[in-house]
Amino acid sequence: MNARIVIIDDEAQIRRMLRIALKSDGYEVVEAENGEQGLAAVVRHQPDLVILDLGLPDMDGHHVLEELRGWSRVPVIVLSVRSGDREKVRALDAGAQDYVTKPFSVEEFLARIRASLRDYNKPDAPKRLDDGHLCIDLAKRQVCVAGRLIDFTPKEYAVLTRLAQSPNCVITQTQLLQEIWGPGHEQDTHYLRIVVSHLRQKLGDEPAEPRYIRTEAGVGYRLVFREASQ
Amino acid sequence: MNARIVIIDDEAQIRRMLRIALKSDGYEVVEAENGEQGLAAVVRHQPDLVILDLGLPDMDGHHVLEELRGWSRVPVIVLSVRSGDREKVRALDAGAQDYVTKPFSVEEFLARIRASLRDYNKPDAPKRLDDGHLCIDLAKRQVCVAGRLIDFTPKEYAVLTRLAQSPNCVITQTQLLQEIWGPGHEQDTHYLRIVVSHLRQKLGDEPAEPRYIRTEAGVGYRLVFREASQ
DNA sequence: CCGAGTCTTTACGCAATTTTTACGCGTTGA
DNA sequence: TCAACGCGTAAAAATTGCGTAAAGACTCGG
Numbered sequence: 001m002n003a004r005i006v007i008i009d010d011e012a013q014i015r016r017m018l019r020i021a022l023k024s025d026g027y028e029v030v031e032a033e034n035g036e037q038g039l040a041a042v043v044r045h046q047p048d049l050v051i052l053d054l055g056l057p058d059m060d061g062h063h064v065l066e067e068l069r070g071w072s073r074v075p076v077i078v079l080s081v082r083s084g085d086r087e088k089v090r091a092l093d094a095g096a097q098d099y100v101t102k103p104f105s106v107e108e109f110l111a112r113i114r115a116s117l118r119d120y121n122k123p124d125a126p127k128r129l130d131d132g133h134l135c136i137d138l139a140k141r142q143v144c145v146a147g148r149l150i151d152f153t154p155k156e157y158a159v160l161t162r163l164a165q166s167p168n169c170v171i172t173q174t175q176l177l178q179e180i181w182g183p184g185h186e187q188d189t190h191y192l193r194i195v196v197s198h199l200r201q202k203l204g205d206e207p208a209e210p211r212y213i214r215t216e217a218g219v220g221y222r223l224v225f226r227e228a229s230q
Numbered sequence: 231m232n233a234r235i236v237i238i239d240d241e242a243q244i245r246r247m248l249r250i251a252l253k254s255d256g257y258e259v260v261e262a263e264n265g266e267q268g269l270a271a272v273v274r275h276q277p278d279l280v281i282l283d284l285g286l287p288d289m290d291g292h293h294v295l296e297e298l299r300g301w302s303r304v305p306v307i308v309l310s311v312r313s314g315d316r317e318k319v320r321a322l323d324a325g326a327q328d329y330v331t332k333p334f335s336v337e338e339f340l341a342r343i344r345a346s347l348r349d350y351n352k353p354d355a356p357k358r359l360d361d362g363h364l365c366i367d368l369a370k371r372q373v374c375v376a377g378r379l380i381d382f383t384p385k386e387y388a389v390l391t392r393l394a395q396s397p398n399c400v401i402t403q404t405q406l407l408q409e410i411w412g413p414g415h416e417q418d419t420h421y422l423r424i425v426v427s428h429l430r431q432k433l434g435d436e437p438a439e440p441r442y443i444r445t446e447a448g449v450g451y452r453l454v455f456r457e458a459s460q
Numbered sequence: 461c462c463g464a465g466t467c468t469t470t471a472c473g474c475a476a477t478t479t480t481t482a483c484g485c486g487t488t489g490a
Numbered sequence: 491t492c493a494a495c496g497c498g499t500a501a502a503a504a505t506t507g508c509g510t511a512a513a514g515a516c517t518c519g520g
Contacts, residue, residue: 092338427509447475
């Protein structure tokens with residue numbers, strides 16, 4: 001989960017300071033001391049964010065940003081001693097997420113990094129289970145069986161996704177009843193049997209030899225998933 | 231294409247300057263001179279960006295941001311005379327996209343607005359949906375059905391486009407009510423039913439087997455789109 | 461100040477979902 | 491062997507939520 005950050009800056013001092021600050025915040029850091037190295041590092045390490053100094057020895061920082069934007073939309077925070085409007089406008093319009101002028105406060109800089117990562121990495125958790133036959137898309141709230149979209153009632157969907165959250169693990173009856181029907185329904189196990197029955201019908205599961213929802217007698221249920229992706 | 235921007239600032243001078251600069255760049259501008267007015271304006275005008283001054287007469291700017299983030303993810307650029315790290319870190323971590331210290335360069339400020347608008351409107355949000363029968367153009371704010379332009383009331387349009395921003399995903403009733411009717415209306419689900427009813431009529435959708443707006447009972451609604459083009 | 465358009469309130473028929481009730485089947489243990 | 495128990499299924503009854511219409515309240519521009 002630790003974000004990876006590429007620093008492109010020719011000053012070893014700045015790199016050192018940033019590296020220490022970033023690592024202590026749990027980021028993975030990759031350093032590059034010129035534009036060419038920087039672009040190579042972005043290709044190689046696929047970072048979640050890039051810190052780019054405009055004053056590089058081999059090529060103009062604006063040029064680096066321009067080239068980068070030709071094939072990547074990774075968020076870039078530009079760093080510069082130059083504080084002229086023109087520079088800032090140019091960098092921001094070229095696709096930089098933010099522009100920070102040296103000298104800067106480390107705390108503020110880290111906060112700007114957090115903001116960039118947060119805002120950019122929004123579509124990050126498309127949780128999905130798919131084994132070719134059954135596909136559960138938690139983000140879209142959609143379930144397919146053999147390519148067919150299936151409709152579920154709220155309770156049915158809740159039970160199925162609760163099981164899907166911990167594939168291949170037994171979820172106890174009490175747990176399911178408490179979490180879905182609310183406290184005070186721990187004894188109503190027949191609700192569960194009915195819902196599971198409907199689920200198996202819609203999933204094309206035979207209760208004698210169920211492919212997906214296995215019964216653990218007296219305990220609870222388990223969703224069996226072979227090729228579970230993350 | 232014209233983005234709408236809400237300015238929340240108590241100083242008429244600053245508002246005036248921003249208004250002139252923003253309008254000359256083609257933005258639609260709405261002004262508010264305190265926090266309460268500002269929040270109301272965001273609910274009412276559904277802006278694409280918010281400019282928020284931290285020094286407001288009625289409530290703390292941080293508090294405004296906090297409340298706003300409870301129900302909206304519209305990008306916010308914070309404006310302040312205070313330049314302390316703590317302030318900046320707090321605002322950025324609370325969900326601000328950017329933090330600009332007064333006095334500031336108008337050119338730079340406009341560039342930061344362009345950057346925020348550009349970066350925020352990127353994630354998986356197609357500006358235009360078209361399946362041959364229904365065409366939703368979010369940029370032009372136009373909707374066609376079978377080649378005919380359709381008129382919608384503001385609420386109808388807001389619901390439709392909110393659904394269109396995440397095609398094929400369920401948007402919960404609470405989400406729709408909070409984002410469009412504002413906080414405090416989470417329970418008024420019948421508003422939604424009425425608006426959806428009107429939308430289906432205008433879209434030529436039968437509620438029994440809806441082609442476009444599908445009901446997820448007890449949860450929310452989903453805009454079904456097969457051939458979503460760019 | 462008025463009227464058109466919009467939003468809110470109110471009301472009611474209908475459909476879907478949940479809960480209740482009932483019954484058959486296999487396993488287990490006395 | 492058979493009674494008790496947990497499970498699965500199928501129906502009903504009850505409850506909840508949905509869709510629509512229509513009337514009153516509100517807003518805004520002229």
